[in-house]
Amino acid sequence: MIRGAWVWTVARKEILSTVRDRRALISNLLIPLLVLPVVMLGLPLLMGGLFEREQASITAVALEAREALPEPLREAIQTQNAELEAVDDALLAVRDDRAPVGLIVPDGYAEDLAAGATPTLRILTKAGNLQSELATGKVRSAIEAYRQGLVAERLADAGLEPAVLTPVVTEMRDASRPEEQSSGQLAWIIPFFVAIWALAGGQMTAIDATAGEKERGTLEALLVAPVRRAEVVAGKFLATLATAVSASTMAIFGIVLGGVLMQSIFLPRLDESASEMVNVMGGTPNLSFGGFWLLLISAVLLAAAISALLIAIATFARSFKEAQSYIAPLSFVLIVPAIGLQFADLLDFGSGIYLVPVVNVMLLIDDVLGGSVAFGDVLATWGSMALLVVALLAFALQSFKRESVIFRT
């Protein structure tokens, strides 16, 4: 029989202790609120801004050619905000970062072209270098415009319409839901952050309430008071859950704040291409009221499982430091499914995957952000997580009753 008043008495002290720990407050509440918007806005904005700047700035193109470049090609390159700089060796110029992109025009290019041959223009780029790839895009666009002009000329000479080259026309349309479109490619990182902050937020309280009690020598005083072990475990779990939920709630607010800031302030100020880049990378998550609550409840269940696990593990430790070393590997348990979420589209586990704790919550959060939540998946996820919480708490209680665990100092 558990008495609520005693559980709350135990929990209240742990919460008060955590609240008075300034470091815990900063890392549990402030950091998630600030870091998520920075990650959600910062990276995509950086990418978008870089893209925008590269488009607007004059790009140097190292030109290796023994003869004058055809005028239409020169004009097409200039149209792309690029400037040709004659060099002896374009490969070296790009390799030594004197120009982000190079162009080699073969000898006799104009003559071969006039003869109807297809001489090769060589573009020199640095694979993996974003600035070089953006500059290369400009040169490719210019050459493509030049090529289309040549094709049009030759077709006209042959008395043909340009349409003769495109007997089949295709059109691509994005069939994904508006929520999926707006959640962006980095949406997988959001469930990961929610889980990581539940772990980070909960562990300070969990360790302080268990291994910390042993290390300080306060546990024995607590256990000789007429409070039942189940009440002690429940109180410590409740306090850990409160800080874990606070931290992951701050993470959710951070996500929402990031979306709001992106939509209301930053997107209108970016040009179209940069906005597209921002949408692809970071997205502008747009949670409905129901979606927010689904996400919050799922996050609470995840935080509850993590809190129960933290209490169960930290109880074994003799000291704060030892508990931290036990808990550190838990991050990997959360990282692996979060990384797996990136490839969720390629994997088909069926609805059974929603019975796998932790993974299911991350999938569900991903579903909520993508706007495609199935009722059965919600039930399976919440049910299996609730069972896991009960099992972990039972385990923690057994540990708390074991003399070898409690007096392991």
Next chain:
Amino acid sequence: MIEVRNLTKRFGSTVAVDRVGFDVPAGTVFGLLGPNGAGKTTTLRILATLIAADEGEATVAGHDVVREAEAVRRTIGVVNGGMGLYDRLTGRETLRWFGELYGMERAAIDARIDTLSSLLDLTETLDRRCGDFSTGMKQKIVIARAVIHDPPVLFFDEASSGLDVLARRALLDFARTYPTAQRSVIWSTHVMSEAEELCDRVGIVVGGRLIGEGTVTDLRERADEARDLEEAFFRLVRKAGLAAEVAA
């Protein structure tokens, strides 16, 4: 007040407490005297319901330590040398919190804090966080915490270890005056002078066994008119064939 019969506790193949038995009447301080590892702490932990004995039985204030563990915990207070405090709570918050754990009303807790503040001179400690306390200040709050519910039985387990001379004196004085017609104290120590000065009766524990029990005078007589308790202790240990245990 406390009755202990054939108490035995094993940790694996080690017998930590071996058929120990003694009585502590009300109004007395009973000393458990023995070297480190003798089984004193294990005995007290069994009496405090923190661990269970493998054999034997014990009652504290009329309650069985196994069947009525919660009732036992309401009647005891424990002070030990290694006990700490919550650094981020003030002395007053600590005492109030423990008072609540003992089911006391807020008014009763505050009245008790006032009483203890006068008795133990807690004025310096009540409204400061425990993390800022000196060892002596900590010890005062540890004692106040143990008696916040005015328990009839108080256990001290190596409670004076690490204390300076003034704090130690204050602790001994408190323990000496605590027993009344309805209260008793068990003072567990390896310091002979403490037991000699403080305890009405002393039980000598070595290797988990109680090898002698009585008043200090009884024990000295039993040890062939030993000069003091320390000499009596070593003679009784030798008689029991446990000299190796003490040497270890």
